[in-house]
Amino acid sequence: MTALDKYRKLEGIGLWSARVEDQRREVVVNFGDATLVISDSRSMQVLSHWSLPAVRRHNPRERPALYSPEGDGAEVLELEDDWLIDALEEVQAALAPPRRWRDRLGPRSYGVLGLLTLAGVALVFPPALKQHTADVLPWTTRHEIGTRLADDLQSGDTVACSGAQGRAALDALHRQVLDQPVELRVVQGTARPRVTGFPGGVYVIDARLLDMADSAEALAGALLLAEARLRITDPVRPVLDHIGTFQTLGLLTSGAVPTSALTGYADAHIRAPAPLPEAATLLSRFAALDLSSRPFADNPEPLDLDADALLAGLRAGDPMAGQTTTRALLSDGQWVSLQNICAF
Template sequence: MTAIKKYARLEATGLWRDSENFDFIEVLISFGKTSIILSDYKDKPLTHWSLTAIKLVSRDQNEATFSTDSDDGECLLIKDADMIESLLLFINKDEQKSNTTKIKFYICFFILIVSSIALIVYFPSKIKVLTASVISNEIEQQLIEPFVDKHVSSSGGSCSSLEIETIKQRILTLIEKDKQTLSVIIIRDQKMNALHLPNGVILISSAFLNNATNEFKLVALLEQELPSAINRQPLNILINQQTTIELIRFLLGFDTQLHIKEINDFLTPATKPTLKKQNLLDDFSWVTLQNACLN
């Protein structure tokens, strides 16, 4: 507005034509609030041009030609140096404003791209860590109970009795004296030898026990899986099977379960051969455990 006030009383003459089909006529040029007004010599307005629509077509030392955004050939030829200077002032300001707007747009676009990449790369890993941190041992147990019940039911059921549970407890106590991180379920017709699920649940097939000559293979498996259970590695496997959206819904309370999608991810690796140790079980206890599913 300050620039407009500076040139508010500036007037000049020029040659204007309405289109390519008309000849140039001499006009008076003056400033309005947001436009220039072209009038005849009787002060009758012929047209007005918005200051934001004026473009410089050509210029030499003596004159300059301006036009508007329209494509009908309308143009204005001016020889007055002050008027040329004033119009160029507005044109240059608009160009600077346009360039500033473009720069701001590119900066915002760049920030958006960088943020999107950061979210794609950084956010999923962090939300997995966050999910693991909010899952207590009790919640971890609740997460796998539906799967264990369904898996046991579809695999011939579990093999258990008071005597079997006592023998399993003796083995687990020998492996970890202070607390019990692992638990063992013997399943009648499970096709895989052993699965290690979250919350330290080890699912053993009856075939795994029947193919062993003594308890050492079972003990080696449990000793091998104990560090994994302490580090909650099976829980991390379960979390990694979920999508980012599923984890967000779980954290917000919309979903209460994290579903096992690929059971093979929980297969235990083959146990390493171990040196023969002193028997942990008497022959009767081992045979009882080995034949748990025969009853």
């Protein structure tokens, strides 16, 4: 049995007027075929038919209840009969079309959904944007970022060394050790004595390493370690985290490197503990260059304070073990010139 069948014989008394300003008259109200039938209480002449789904109540939860047909606010029906009021609401609910989920939501629900959406965007969008930017960033832009970071490092108390003969020796070492276009800088006054790599193949060598290293081959090991670190994860990702979402978006859309936003990253990067590559990965680079890993691993002073855990593996896996001679990367004169690059 439908709600309409249930109340088909129900009728009650109400007050009705054809216009708001007219005096209301007593009427009999009952249910027709999906309609509300309003009849004169004396003559039982039908005065009006209202479509049940179109009946609208003006004052929910108040008594007497006031109704009008949708689209025609002139007619007014006043009911005080609780049975009739409840029946009318039940029949209307049964005849109403299913409401869409968004129609069921109140203003508060929309507010909650809005906040959840914003929170989701805030959590998901920045990492996705940074990853996409890192994926599409050309090498030239990466190199520019690395250069700007090295420049920022030199804007404080650090000083770049540029002796001509030392520079020539450094270039000779670079050509023999590193397998991509790179830029090497020797800098005095960095926070930690090691070789630090930046995006785009830019390497900063702390000048103290030139005194600490027993040979060019030992220094080459420090360069290879820095190179291997750059391949553990994309070195540009932490830079994008440093500059933030809006600057990353600007970099992606315009290609312009936000120099001011890079301030402070290089120094913090040098101070932070550096990750270690697998010993096998690093040994494969030594082997490709026909270099022994022992000069780096056995250097009297450690050339990288974070590399202790690697040294035993580098000694045990030396690709040149058992060979009586290995090639020299630099002549004695070149090595001395490199060690004195900061003296001129």
